[in-house]
Amino acid sequence: MKRVLLIIGIxxxxxxxxxxxxxxxxxxxxxxxxxxxxxxxxREVRGMVEAVTLENLVNETRxxxxxxxxDGQRKIFIIQSTTTIYDxxxxxTTLDKIAKGQFVRIRYKINKDGFKVALSIKPSHRRTVSTxxxxxxx
Numbered sequence: 001m002k003r004v005l006l007i008i009g010i011x012x013x014x015x016x017x018x019x020x021x022x023x024x025x026x027x028x029x030x031x032x033x034x035x036x037x038x039x040x041x042x043r044e045v046r047g048m049v050e051a052v053t054l055e056n057l058v059n060e061t062r063x064x065x066x067x068x069x070x071d072g073q074r075k076i077f078i079i080q081s082t083t084t085i086y087d088x089x090x091x092x093t094t095l096d097k098i099a100k101g102q103f104v105r106i107r108y109k110i111n112k113d114g115f116k117v118a119l120s121i122k123p124s125h126r127r128t129v130s131t132x133x134x135x136x137x138x
Contacts, residue, residue: 041109042107042108042109042119043107043108043109043110044105044106044107044108045067045069045070045075045105045106045108046069046070046103046104046105046106046124047067047068047069047070047075047103047104047106047124048067048068048101048102048103048104049065049066049067049098049099049100049101049102049103049104050066050067050068050074050100051065051066051100052064052065052066052095052096052098052099052100053065053066054095054096062078062079063078063079063095064076064077064078064079065077065079065095065098065104065106065118065121067104067106075116076116077106077108077116077117077118078111078115078116078117078118079095079118080117080118082119083117083118083119083120083121084119084120084121085097085098085120085121086120086121086122086123087123088123088125090122090123098121102123103123103124103125104121104122104123104124105121105122105123105124106118106120106121106122107119107120107122
């Protein structure tokens with residue numbers, strides 16, 4: 001009798017742990033919330049630079065870059081001090097040297113708050129975004 005109760009208790013504990021792990025998804029996430037991802041794998045996107053926001057300590061503005069991706073969607077990335085940025089000659093450069101309309105390739109990850117954080121910004125010599133999709137994204 002004690003064995004049976006012990007086995008039932010262990011089975012109940014294991015099944016509740018499995019069900020709790022399945023319920024950690026985000027089916028109830030609202031549309032305005034950033035997408036959260038638990039993976040630490042990086043992703044890459046190509047596109048045309050739409051805007052560059054430099055850091056401003058007075059206004060407490062963080063550095064960001066906005067691009068129009070291949071699929072025509074506007075994507076915004078946070079720039080950190082560890083982000084590596086390269087110019088068209090593949091030499092390290094700074095964010096203020098990236099111009100609007102330049103084609104770039106951004107490797108990024110999604111942080112725990114669901115925001116895209118740029119790991120590296122490299123030039124993209126292939127024009128991947130048509131001007132038509134750029135105009136329609138405004």
